[in-house]
Amino acid sequence: AQTVTQSQPEMSVQEAETVTLSCTYDTSENNYYLFWYKQPPSRQMILVIRQEAYKQQNATENRFSVNFQKAAKSFSLKISDSQLGDTAMYFCAFMKHKSGGSNYKLTFGKGTLLTVNP
Amino acid sequence: NAGVTQTPKFQVLKTGQSMTLQCAQDMNHNSMYWYRQDPGMGLRLIYYSASEGTTDKGEVPNGYNVSRLNKREFSLRLESAAPSQTSVYFCASSEGFSGGNEQFFGPGTRLTVL
Numbered sequence: 565a566q567t568v569t570q571s572q573p574e575m576s577v578q579e580a581e582t583v584t585l586s587c588t589y590d591t592s593e594n595n596y597y598l599f600w601y602k603q604p605p606s607r608q609m610i611l612v613i614r615q616e617a618y619k620q621q622n623a624t625e626n627r628f629s630v631n632f633q634k635a636a637k638s639f640s641l642k643i644s645d646s647q648l649g650d651t652a653m654y655f656c657a658f659m660k661h662k663s664g665g666s667n668y669k670l671t672f673g674k675g676t677l678l679t680v681n682p
Numbered sequence: 683n684a685g686v687t688q689t690p691k692f693q694v695l696k697t698g699q700s701m702t703l704q705c706a707q708d709m710n711h712n713s714m715y716w717y718r719q720d721p722g723m724g725l726r727l728i729y730y731s732a733s734e735g736t737t738d739k740g741e742v743p744n745g746y747n748v749s750r751l752n753k754r755e756f757s758l759r760l761e762s763a764a765p766s767q768t769s770v771y772f773c774a775s776s777e778g779f780s781g782g783n784e785q786f787f788g789p790g791t792r793l794t795v796l
Contacts (some may be wrong), residue, residue, distance in 0.1 A: 568724075597782040609725075609772065609787035616782055655724060659782065669715075669740065670785060672724040 565628065566591045566658050570673035577646045578681050584631075585676045587656030593617075595661040598639045599670070604652040606671045612654070615639065617661075646680045653677050684713075685706055686788035688773050694794045695763045703758040703791050705773030713757035713778030715785065716748060718769040725772065731756055732778060763795045 567590045577583035578645040589598070615623045615632050622630050629646045643650055656673040688706045707714065709755040710734045727740030729751040745767060747759045756775075770789045771789055776783035 571795045573722075600782075607770065609774075611784050612784060614784065656731075661782070669727055669730060671725070674722060674724040 565592070566660070566671045568656050568658050568671055568673035570646055570654075570656055570676050572642040572676045573674075575680070576679040576681055577643075579648060581646055582642060583646055583678065585643075585654050585656075585678065587639045587641070587673060589639065589656070589658050590636075591636050591637070591658065591660075593660050597631045597661065598630075599657040599659065600628070600630070600641045601655045601657060601672075602650075602652045603655065603675075604649075609655075613641065630677060643678075648680050648682060651680045665675045683764070686773055686775055686786050687790050688771075688788035690791060691789065692792050694796065695760075696796050697764060699763050700759070700761050701763065701793075702760075703773075703793075704755070705757065706755045707773075707778055707786070708754065709775060709786065710753070710773035711777055711786070712753070713776045714750065715776075716746075716756070716758045718742065718767075718770045719772060720769050721788070728758065728771075729733060739777040742761065746747040760793075763793075765795045767793065768795045769793060 571586045571587045598615045602610045602612045611638045613625045627640045631640045655675045657670045687709045692791040708733045715730045719725045729748040731737045734753045749757045773788040774785040
């Protein structure tokens, strides 16, 4: 079974600064996907960024980027130029790749609460 | 496009009561999921439906049943609610037939069992 570990229950950052959230995972799979989801106080889960394990290039989405280290099974999220609206719980998640199948279950970490201070 | 909708948004039950949480999606997705979110535990999968007509247990299925009514709708039933089922419940959907599908989440139902 896969496990996802987020070792930082809470973090804070000043507006406009950069912050990195950590995530490690354990799997015997070679092909899989990793995600970062954001959950603001509204409770709505929103996908921030996705990484395919077979791609060496780190994914980026505007101010959000990841540092994917496959050998170390590490998948950290970097938020640049932090904004007040980035305040949220951030969840790292793992999904096995199952070719030909139709179920793609997510395994979530316990989350990191990020607070952006003005 | 409403995305994924859930009803009700809030519910309070007494121990032993039953209820059904409703979920619908309008994105023509094949796969649907029910999660529960507890403080300090992240989201855990209760049941999922890979495609219309199929359902499977997830990580924490005990005390729950599901029905995939049609492609759009996936309900979660608590037959005899227990205080341990106090949680926030999320429904999600995804296309389901290719790797790395994004799961789209509903707004959640906050359930309290007294």
